[in-house]
Amino acid sequence: xxxxxxxxxxxxxxxxxxxxxxxxxxxxxxxxxxxxxxxxxxxxxxxxxxxxxxxxxxxxxxxxxxxxxxxxxxxxxxxxxxxxxxxxxxxxxxxxxxxxxxxxxxxxxxxxxxxxxxxxxxxxxxxxxxxxxxxxxxxxxxxxxxxxxxxxxxxxxxxxxxxxxxxxxxxxxxxxxxxxxxxxxxxxxxxxxxxxxxxxx
Numbered sequence: 001x002x003x004x005x006x007x008x009x010x011x012x013x014x015x016x017x018x019x020x021x022x023x024x025x026x027x028x029x030x031x032x033x034x035x036x037x038x039x040x041x042x043x044x045x046x047x048x049x050x051x052x053x054x055x056x057x058x059x060x061x062x063x064x065x066x067x068x069x070x071x072x073x074x075x076x077x078x079x080x081x082x083x084x085x086x087x088x089x090x091x092x093x094x095x096x097x098x099x100x101x102x103x104x105x106x107x108x109x110x111x112x113x114x115x116x117x118x119x120x121x122x123x124x125x126x127x128x129x130x131x132x133x134x135x136x137x138x139x140x141x142x143x144x145x146x147x148x149x150x151x152x153x154x155x156x157x158x159x160x161x162x163x164x165x166x167x168x169x170x171x172x173x174x175x176x177x178x179x180x181x182x183x184x185x186x187x188x189x190x191x192x193x194x195x196x197x198x199x200x201x
Contacts, residue, residue: 002155004117005066006144010059010102010151020105020148022051023172027080044080052076053196056176059100063178066153067098071178072189073196081113081171087163088131089138092156092177095188100176102151107169112145115152117161128162146173 011019027044046052056076064071074095081087092099101115116128121139130136138160144152154161179185193200 001158002067004142004144004152004154007066007151007153009149010062010100011055011149015055016104016149019051019055019174020172023078023080023104026078027170027172044078046078048075048191048197048199049078050197052078052174052176055174057196059176060178063098063100063153063176069098069183070181071098072181072186074177074179074188075191075193075196076177077175079173079175081163081166081168081173083167083169084165086129086165087161088129088133089136089160089162090131091158091160094157094185095179095191096156096175096177097180097183097185097188098153098178099156100151100153100178101146102174102176103146103148104172104174105148106171109148111168112147112150113163113166113168113171114143114145115161115163116140117142117144117154117159119160128164 053076056073060071060073103113106113118138118140120136122137124137124139126140127135127137141159146152179188190196191200
């Protein structure tokens with residue numbers, strides 16, 4: 001089982017500034033979002049936004065060097081949490097064999113927002129919500145306080161992960177997903193689309 005990899009500064013500063021400014025413009029024009037975020041209670045969720053797909057593609061070699069695998073990019077997911085939104089406990093689908101959770105920016109900028117990674121534990125006093133909003137007892141194996149440009153590379157199919165209620169005015173994140181070119185999920189290249197940026201189906 002791969003141990004999560006924390007990277008303090010994932011992007012060059014100028015790329016991060018472009019991504020954050022773009023995200024704020026999207027945040028200010030919510031009518032541009034044509035689909036609900038079915039996984040979390042965030043205010044905005046977008047599958048395969050064009051800029052996020054570009055970040056996914058250009059980050060492939062960096063992620064490959066960290067996990068020591070040749071990877072296919074699958075898809076990106078752009079999300080903006082606001083105060084009171086959260087991410088219920090879940091595991092990821094096959095097209096998310098390797099995930100990069102990356103903070104693009106937040107307000108307040110110096111307040112981290114944790115990702116928790118763990119497992120079911122019926123004897124634990126700690127509980128959090130599943131996707132049906134039922135409280136489940138959990139063992140927290142690791143937690144990672146995430147600030148702008150912090151990235152976490154992990155295998156989301158192997159472990160439960162979640163986020164508690166957000167305390168930010170906004171917290172902008174993108175998930176970049178990959179599969180092993182020679183692994184069990186290689187057929188999920190581009191999330192079984194013709195190319196990155198294409199609509200599925």
